[in-house]
Amino acid sequence: MATNVEATAAEIAGLRVGDIAPGLAQLALTLAASVDEKGGPTAKANAGRELRAVMETLRKLAPVAEESDRVDELAKRREDGRVRARRA
Numbered sequence: 001m002a003t004n005v006e007a008t009a010a011e012i013a014g015l016r017v018g019d020i021a022p023g024l025a026q027l028a029l030t031l032a033a034s035v036d037e038k039g040g041p042t043a044k045a046n047a048g049r050e051l052r053a054v055m056e057t058l059r060k061l062a063p064v065a066e067e068s069d070r071v072d073e074l075a076k077r078r079e080d081g082r083v084r085a086r087r088a
Helices: 004-015 022-036 041-061 070-087
Strands: none
Touching: 004 022, 004 041, 022 041
């Protein structure tokens, strides 16, 4: 099972927000490390709550991913074919 630091780092990388908000990304990793450390449950709960809030903010800052599926690809190819046909 991955640690909170590993899971948080993977999510930050997937969101591609490390360059957009490096301070928040580092704060998230620090909070995740606090959750992973041995210590009192109250401190872990507080760090976890703050981590959740920081990750929510990072998710809002993430660039919109352009996802395409097979239908989108076929529609684009069809439109490209129409453009080429008009030029001919």
